[in-house]
Amino acid sequence: MTQTQAVKDTPCAIVTGATSGIGTAIARALAAAGYSLFLVGRRAAAGQAMAAAFQAEGVRAVFHAADLSDKAAPDAIVQAALTAFGRVDVLINNAGILIHGTAEDTTDTDWDRLMDINLGSVFRLSRAAVPALRAQGGGAIVNIASDWALVGAKGALAYAVSKAAVAQLTRCMALDHAQEGIRVNAICPGDTDTPMLAAGITGAARAERVAEYGAAIPMGRVGTPEDIAGVAAFLVSDAAGYMTGTMIPVDGGATSD
Template sequence: MKLDGKIAIITGGGSGIGHEACKLFAREGARVIVADRDGAAAERVAAEIVGQGGQASAHTVDVSREVEVAAMIAKVVADHGRLDILVNNAGYGISGTVVSTSEADWNALMAVNVNGVFLGCKHAIPVMEKQGGGAIVNTASAAANIGIHDRAAYVASKGAVAALTRAMAIDHVAGGIRINAVAPGTIESPYFTKILSGPDGAVLRRGLEERQAMERLGQPIEIAQAMLWLASDDASFCTGSVMVVDGGWTAQGDRKPKIEP
């Protein structure tokens, strides 16, 4: 049990990578707070975990709203007396260049992808410092390491998450808090399921697969396992790191992607 007795909040826990992370953390002994803007989805995941013998509860939260994030963390501390792990996983992507992206769409994406990480850490870190330590894992993206066509806002947001992770890790290492990020490649998720459900789905899927050195899409559980390692004591000498888990996508320089994430 890598997380036996730990209290963990996982945002975006209602689907995709967050869903798998919630289940995996619970199997490893954590009491998981499944946090999601979709309250019904969070409830379903929490019920699934409890049905499998784990410990979980659901919390509806919009991570772009400070009042909601602060209230969530305060409730967890009131209910459990501590907060050991925070996984800032909530996020989404949009298409567009800086010219075609509206200011409203830019701001909305940044509010979730970047401000959500900032707000979660802003309110979790003082709790963790007071109790003597903790672990934070943020979800960046392999796209933060390279330029991606027609995804300006998304790439910028994930680059900000990677940079913020490093800065916070240095600022709070003396408080016993480890802060790292995982940078997924193209993952089999609800986002891509929707994209690939159209008439050109098979062609688009092949394009996505071909840009990975492993020539397949990643699975949510593979990212959840990286999150587990970073959150656990196995990663006790790891802080300020951005762990790339992308099937070799960004390690290769000679493959032009046929479709963007």
Template sequence: MTTTEFEGLVAVVTGGASGIGATTASLLLSRGARVAVLDRAISGAPDGVLAIECDITDSSAVDTAIERVAQELGGIDVLINNAGIGAAGDVSENPDDEWHRVLDVNVVAMARVTRAALPHLRRSAHASVVNTCSSVAFVGVVQRALYAASKGAVAALTLAMAADHVHEGIRVNAVAPGTADTPWVGRLLDAAPDPSAAAAALRARQPLGRLVSADEVAYAIASLASPVAASTTGSILRVDGGMTSLRV
């Protein structure tokens, strides 16, 4: 399926040099957008994007990167707040500094990047923000206390942002993937005592019986960001193989 509904628009994707972010950047590019990716390491950024090294926990670096995008690509219409990091363990296992780090990257950085992009989004006729949430914001999963807390905050932040900016013509939505076939999940499996058994367990907890693909999440992100979805705001689209809503 090909379409060009993003023709003439500029999109920014954080964490856009790997995994879901890179797949999303490629999809937006194929649909006509001019795309910039912000990432700490840009070697995996898709061909054809403006790749900018940026630590999204650094306000000055974020402000500089966003202004560069606006200057070089001619504004900002779409912001995909995708960058994030994982954490494993129950509530007793993550030290304070890890809590601060994960919440900074997964939550505060979304506010940081959006804040920098807002002046440009306000000038767009098709302004859209899509945040990457997670199924763990809606269902309890073992050994994910810190990560779940961060993604629960993303869900709440998405709704608050949507309410704050709806009268400015800026739509804000989120996608909530289930367990996806990403490098982070791969590292978790590699570290498990029995990687094959761990992989089987991850597949089994999603009613479709498999991991979510990066392409599927990217499609959902692009669908929410699209100007064709002009009446969709304050929505959190679950792309989780039925994980949070089905009991089969």
């Protein structure tokens, strides 16, 4: 088998927001499951270093710098993944931003930016990926939503609305593509120990704040990126082959409380 053939015979996963937090953990989990990685993010230096680290471990990995607010980026991402690996089997829509605010606090600029990145990029990337997944006879899309897609959120209106819309996008695409073998599911994380949690707080103050968040969760702690990554790896596996259109809370029981 040639090296080129080996690349084409290895399933490929596109992971957005790959350079930190949940995205990095998902990339690691998929690498362990045997996927080639097409890593997408804004931070070129971090992304290139991440790809190089995977390559040193024998994982086929490519980093692609992209600003997902650019409406041309999704088509370019999918085409670049096809060029690099000859196929796309999995899309992980993880990239997103958080802006706090009530309706009165949220400016049109903040609203538009949140919707464009948290919802618009998921739509555009999924749309771009469908033909490539179809060409493989099927595949999996996993959208990272939020537990705030399932329940109301105080002081984060635009973010919560954007994630609720991602949940509905997930359901609709799951129905549209079920007979093509393209499964579309969403993970709804609760508070997770990533840079987005307690942003702007450092050191002991941050540890104290994270502990406060954890104390309010039934399981007594916030989630880890690996908690989310394990579910993502399951959803793209054959073990989840009869699952599509699902919203899976990974929140320590918060939405059950």
